[in-house]
Amino acid sequence: MSDEIPEVLEERTNSAEKQVMEIEDELDKLAKGDLSYVGDPRLDKLLSDNEKLKHRLAVLENAIEKEKRGSTSAVVIKKPKILPTLVTDINSVDGTFCILDELINIFTLGITSAYPDLEDPPVNITLSGNNPKFGDYQCNSAMQISKLLKDRDVKTNPREVANNILNKTPTSPLVSKTEVAGAGFLNIYLNKQFAEHILNYILKFGVKPPPVKQQRIIVDFSSPNVAKEMHVGHLRSTIIGDSICRLLEFLKHDVMRINHLGDWGTQFGMLIAHLQDMYPDFKTHSPPIADLQAFYKESKKRFDEDEEFKKRAYACVVQLQAGQPDYIAAWKLICNVSLQDFQTIYDRLNIKIVPRGESFYHSRMMTDVKELKEKGYLEEDEGRLIMWPNPDNHDGIPLTIVKSDGGYTYDTSDMSAIKQRVQEEKCDRFIYVTDVGQYTHFVLIDACARRAGILSNDQRLEHVGFGVVLGEDKKKFKTRSGDTIKLRDLLDEGLKRALDKLIEKGRDKVLTPEELKQAQEAVAYGCIKYADLSHNRINDYVFSFDKMLDDKGNTAVYLLYSLTRIRSIARTAQISIEKLMEEAQKSGIKLNDETEWKLGKVLLRFPEVILKVSKELYIHSLCEYLYDICSAFTDFYDKCYCVEKDKSGNIVKIFYERLMLCEVTAKVMQKCLNILGLTTVSKM
16 A cells, blocks of 8 residues: 555545545435335445445545654645534434534534635534523634634634524524524524424334444453452442443443453462361362351461461462362362352342453463563563553552562453453453553553553543442441441342332232332332432442432432433323324324423433443433423423312313323333343332
């Protein structure tokens, strides 16, 4: 490629650009309904050709850039802007439609048309808030563009810029009107008919994920240590990681849920030695070591106090790492006891995760270290082998790949893990859910993996950090004796308090024993999960059962109860879902009252919120959205009758269109709660 002269490269680039534009024009006609390829294999070929041409175009443009950098006489070629295609027909969209993305497209065209000389002008679209006089969304680009123009000595002001944008912005069936307000804000009002169409789609077909490019993603979360019980410190990683997985799975990504267990290292020497002493027949008779925490403490005490035992422990490590069968059998027994114990916690929290400990990478580490050494990435430092992310800049700290005693570290296993996940699992995105204190470690892993050529520019390593769980005294959450709180004990306490709360509300008198048990578990585990997820994960949060179990405000109890109440409205009116769908064929949802319209607009934001959270991985944004739905529904339900009754309690009128809106609200809420990992119940 680099041997081709610039004129030839430019000619080929122009040809590829033309073909891309022709194909996208055909795809545009297809979107508008001018062409029909339903069930036609030509559509797949068209899409495939388009992707190949875009790739070829990128290669050519890269080659031209290289030519320009190598020659002072090279002609600067301005890359043509690829403008978005807009929706022109209400009936062409469905319930997966993202309003925010379309508004960005609309105003990108308007701004680009009004100011064609600006490179990548800012397109800033935000929600307007609760005051309807400011519209539903706002375009706030005029202020930034005005400043850019002033920097070029162009005399203007934000309001003038806003009017220019307004005059050039194309019309859209999504927008009923746009107006300039204040210093230069563009207030955007949504089209009610457009909204009704989308809500009727959700009513008929359910809540579907917005379309995204499919990826293979690893989420590394929970990660307890073998031979130790899960404690409150594992709570956040487990809950946040599971919710992230649920969100990405909803978007149809291929998600690997990995539990990177601490199942290898020197501590297993003392555990195996203690096992051999206490239960010499462990290979034929399973020893009673269900309480591994106590077993671990016993072996650690001997290790610290008995020099002979310590020597044997180190010898056991050598035998284990050499793969000696008896020692491998002892190690597997200890691991299996731990895994069974962990699984009881995961089952209670309804969390699916695949165990893959550090031992999985042990056989790869020796090969990987040798390769890093041969390629010159490792440096010797006081007997260690270290790796800097930048060989010319030794600021900060390096990775320690090999310790001075020849042993490997977490750095070694994490480098081997990322290499295995790239080369063998073929993943595109790598998400690590750990406390914020490990942020620097994963920055180093990312930088060193890129330096070694393991990670490419198309692959993302993301650290999802979180703060610690605090007690109500604002100190690290511990028992009164100062011990770390076991996760099992925390869940048991949640069950007890949830049952007390339900009995206090008299629910034991109206629910069957089975319904009461379901409600108890839904409330207990739901409140523990939601209290975590509803806080910005970066911050520490105070653990309080009293606040969690409150049935008012942004809590799991309030949300679960709200959904149950919404579901009961049609049931109380004795309207089946079949009857409701039959009525929907006649009229569908109509948003006539202001509170109906307000609720409808909140429900329309679901794809927008889901896409935002999937990119940023801050789950509390989804919790805030869920609470927004409940608040809007309460306003609607307080002001609009769904079922009208006489003084005797007899039903005299049913407002089917409002029951339909209730059903869509329940569907969206149910999906949000599913993503958060909360179990819903029909009665509460």
